[in-house]
Amino acid sequence: MVAKPGGVFCVEGNWNNDLAARGSVLPTLDLLERLGAIRYIHRRTATPQELRFYVETWLSRKYAAYHVGFFALHGAPTKLHLSEAHTVGLAELGSWTAGRCEGKRLYFGSCSALRASDTTLAEFLRETKAAMVCGFTKEIDWIESAALETVVLNNLVNGSRVDSVERLMKTVRWAPLAQHLGFRVVYANGRST
Structure with a gap:
């Protein structure tokens, strides 16, 4: 019997007010699922209340196998933009x-x-009890970040070590893109890249 792949819980923001726009992280999640690398749950969110509802649901016992939280939102330093009208700080999420x-x-x-x-970030990890947090410190290009996301998500789900993403980002293949995008990893023990 083949074990089920690990799970990714993804909340994606309302990227803009154009309801016909089709930009999404769904193709990346679909690709990884079709390859058998992950299972995922994806929800759109535009308000702090929706985000909180979905995060609360994710943290319920029912979804315990979804140990990777993917927040696909616009951002600013220590802030997540859910829509043009709504922002949530990392402290509030914490x-x-x-x-x-x-x-x-x-x-x-x-x-x-x-x-x-x-x-x-160490305080955020202390408060949440998460093992690690990773993401970007710079403004990022959508296509470049999507390329990196495929390997990051696969590694977060399937890497047996908590530092498996960091190790991958130091390889000759991925280090230049990770550095270009300002990819950062911080661990619960306080270590940071």
Whole structure:
């Protein structure tokens, strides 16, 4: 019997007010699922209330196998933009999830969201109890970040070591793109790349 692949819980923001726009992280998630690398849950969110509802649901016992949280949102330093009208800070997200992300790996596919002090991110990890957080410190290009996302998500789900993404980002193949996008990893023990 083949074991089920690990799970990714993804919340994606309302990228703009154009309802006909089709930009999404869904093709990346679909690709990885079709390859048998992951299972995923994907939800769109445009308000803090929706985000909190979905995060609360994700953290319920029912979805315990979805140990990777993927926040596909616009961003700014320590902030997540859900829509043009709504923003949630990492501190607020941390208070919603306090003590309930034990062992989870959090990925912020958001421009500049991890441009923060080591102290700020260590406090976020202490509060949430997540094993690690990773994401971008710079403004990112959609296509470049999508290329990196495929290997990051696969590694977050299937890497047996919590530092498997960091190890991958130091390889000759991925290091230049990771550096160009300002990809950063911070661990619960305080270590940061």
